[in-house]
Structures are given as C-alpha cells and as structure tokens.
Amino acid sequence: MRWVAFDSKEFKRLKKSDDGIERGFYSPLGVGVVIDDPDAFTEAYLEATADLCKEFGIGSPMCLYSSSMLRDELDRREAIPFAQKLIDRTHEHVSMIHFSYVVLPYKDTPAVTVGGERTGTYEVKTETFLRNLGPMFSYISAWNYKRFRRDEECRLVIDAFSSKETTAWRDVEKSSNIVVVSHGDEVHPMISYADIVAFLTDVKLYTAEKNNRWLTKQNLEKAWENVFRVDATYIDVSSISKIRWINDDQIDYSSYLQKPTVFFISDDQSVKGINSGLANEPIKSVKKSKRMMAMQPVKDTIRLAALRGYSFRFYDPHQDEKYVADGDIVVYMGDMSKKVAEYLEDGFDIEIVRAKNVKNKLRGLQDH
Secondary structure: OEEEEEEEEEEEEEEEOOOOOEEEEEEEEEEEEEEOOHHHHHHHHHHHHHHHHHHOOOOOOOOOOOHHHHHHHOOHHHHHHHHHHHHHOOHHHOOEEEEEEEOOOOOOOOEEEEEOOOOOEEEEEHHHHHHHHHHHHHHHHHHHHHOOOOOOOEEEEEEOOOOEEEHHHHHHHOOOOEEEEOOHHHHOHHHHHHHHHHHHHHHHHHHOOHHHOOOOHHHHHHHOOOOOOEEEEEEOHHHHHHHOEEEEEEOOOHHHEOOOEEEEEEOOOOOOOOOHHHHOOOOOOOOOOHHHHOOHHHHHHHHHHHHHOOEEEEOOOOOOHHHOOOOOEEEEEOHHHHHHHHHHHHHOOOEEEEHHHHHHHHOOOOOO
8 A cells, every 4th residue: 555654844935024024935834755665665675774874983873763763863065975875765656755744835825824623713823823834734745645636545744743723634534544653753664754854954945046946836846856756735825724724622643653662751950841741840832852852862762762663752741741642662760750651551451661772672672
C-alpha cells in the first residue's frame, strides 16, 4: 500500500519596516512524501544516513535526523550538503512530493472568524491565524493532499501536532488508515524525510533567482526539477471554513498514536514546557527543548524509539496520561520522575527504565 508521510515548517520572507513591524509573506509549508515501497525506502534512507554520518565525521550518529537535530549536530553550512546528499542517494524511492501552503493576503482577509460550535464566534487577525496554523499544519497538509485524492488507498503518516478542533481534522479522520507519530521527524524515516525536504526547499527558494523565490507551484517544481515529481496545492479563503478551529477543544489523537511509545520524564524544572507538572507548576504547552534534546540520555532514548519503530514523547503529567498504554516504555531521570513512572506502572503493563540504562538496551540493537 502507498504511504504518504507529512511534516511542515514555517516559510517566511519578512522584513522589519521603519515602524518596527514585520511585513512580507508568511505561511506554513507542508510536505507530503509519497512512497510506494516503504521497506525499500527505509532501508535506503537508513543506509544513506549511516554513510553520510561517517563522511561528515559525526562521532555518535543517530540512525536518522530531523533537520533541527542535523543543524545542532553540524553547523548550518554543513547541514545543507548533508541533507542534499541524503536526498540525492534516496530520491529514486520517492514517487512524488506534495507541497501545501496558505495564500491569505491580509488586505483581502484582515481577520478570520473562528469558533461557532458550542461557543461563540470571534475574530482572529490573519497574521495571528496563520501563525496558529503552524503547529496544526502536518495534518492540514494531509487533508489538503487527500481532498484531491478521495479514492486513493493510502496510509497517512502524520507528525504529531497541537490543534483545536477543525473540520479538516474530522475529514482526515474519515480515512481509516491514519497514524500519528510523536516526534516523527526524529523517529520515523518517512516523516524525517518530509522534514528534510521542507528544510531544503526553504533553502533552495531563499537562494534562488529573484523571481523564483516565492511559494508557487512553478517555483517548487523548478527547485526540485530532475529530482522529484512535484505537486503543490495552496489553501486560500475558499477553504478557510475547513482549517479554522470551530471550538476550543484540543484534538485528541490518542487512538491514532503510533504504538508503542517511549516517554521521557526528567526532574529538570529549568527546561520550559517539559515535565512542567512535576512540581505543581502551572500547565504549559509541551515544546521540544534544545537543551534537553542535546542531552545524551535523551538522544539515546530517541535512538531507541527510532530503532524499534516507536513514537517518542516528553511526558507531561497534565496532558499525556491518556497517551500511555500497555507495551510502552517510560524512561525516567530523577526521583520525582521515578515516582511518576512507578505510578504509571501500577496502572499499565509498561517497562520503566532509568535514563542511564537506556544505552544498555541499545547494545546489539543498533547493528540489527
């Protein structure tokens, strides 16, 4: 069966004017990677990544990389050729790249009306609305791909997201073959690939000739000519009713989350937005932390999830209990984290692992 993996990034071409206000073009950029032979692609992608890690002198390589991890491992100047060589060695396994973006000029649509279901409607400035689409755009890209291919049988593999309820998500849910992968760009080869393509697309358009820098289907095709077959469809005001949130309820994708999941819990309270509930702090949204992602125990845990084909999540007690299930692994670091892990172990058939012992689980697995 055909698999289509989705991830997204910000695409912005903004400049500050004399009054200090940023003006220009902003849109999320979604990438769907269409793959007809997932096994052949995965084998080629992991082999190419391992070879390039040797070529670029990466001492303790991951088995796959997100663009952000790659930029942390190498500087940006080296990350770009690494990513390009990765594409060069694997593009033959990709049937098509599908791009999604939003065209919503402020002067024509100064605000977007949201809400209306079990709540009143209210207006959000278009600039704010577009930025709120960023954390939602992986599944919106899946919706945008699928709305033109309703009869296509495929498995939709979507990077985890944060979003209030939308009609677009409800349309995506009607597909019976969905999987959401938490930290997919770091643990799932196809989502990682979508992330790398998004990163390189931004780079290619930024460095293109002046008339070829904007998000258009023609420019996207030109950026990847002789590499990928490209399709691109933009979302405009005619589809706004699908992607605007219709109430304030957060989407619960727990029934679609790729399982098992490896959770990481840390006592580190200085890291904003991760494990914030362990010391009875106010609830905060969970965000990837550059500091945590650079820690070796976290890297080892991500590597474990990737090698086993699991999801990976930083555990937040206020939000993630509903995502825990039998068969999951909980990695803890610190006394408070250990208590949370043991609490979860009382309710679920899970494995709990001390952070420093993850490397023991990796021995032998990495060469498999």
